[in-house]
Amino acid sequence: MNLENTKAQMRKGILEFCILALLSQKEAYASELIQTLKDARLLVVEGTIYPLLTRLKNDGLLSYRWEESTSGPPRKYYLITQLGKDFLSELTTTWEQLTDSVNKVTKG
Amino acid sequence: MNLENTKAQMRKGILEFCILALLSQKEAYASELIQTLKDARLLVVEGTIYPLLTRLKNDGLLSYRWEESTSGPPRKYYLITQLGKDFLSELTTTWEQLTDSVNKVTKG
DNA sequence: AATAGTACCATGCAATACAAAGTACCTGTT
């Protein structure tokens, strides 16, 4: 039994929620999202976020546009779609219910 | 993209936490735990909880004892161990930090 | 041209929730 592993498991599923939430506030590219999440103590790495962004895009929740950068290769800015906003709304409810349930159960 | 699937992913890792928390309050057998979690709107099924309980037992976080029932087959009552209590304490901290981080990120 | 930094992408593995099917025990009815 490994605490780090359990932490990783707890993170499962919430990244999708966090990323949609962040992109609903402001468009961003992958490295930017990683830094934002890192600042909030939510560790994410490239190998996690790139496939996730691609999946969300393929499902129509996100779109993207390329933008040149003055300090490196071009960046892929992701934007949330209307479908993404709708889904985010449902995820918000789900998250609230989940935390409520967990708190009830674990605080006896 | 499926909401039910995402909900299931969000549940990942927290069941371990919930079960340890419930067993720290009172010993219980699997069907009893399923009912308790169901009442708290945390759906769990047999195929999920039995392997989980076995895993927690194998890792020394739980122990169990058999008890005869007057209305069916014998029941396997699980009890939390000291190691389980220590682990639960760490999971509690992890959960609090995680929800705090998610709320900060998603509430912009 | 060589290096360092930034950004994106692909592959393979490990862990877990769940569906589904199966085993076993007990009680009550016929």
Next chain:
DNA sequence: AACAGGTACTTTGTATTGCATGGTACTATT
């Protein structure tokens, strides 16, 4: 005693996801 129904525990296989790892490509600086 045989059967049906309910309760409880177990096993197997699948899908999904987070992550480690390695790779590609572009830019700027030296």
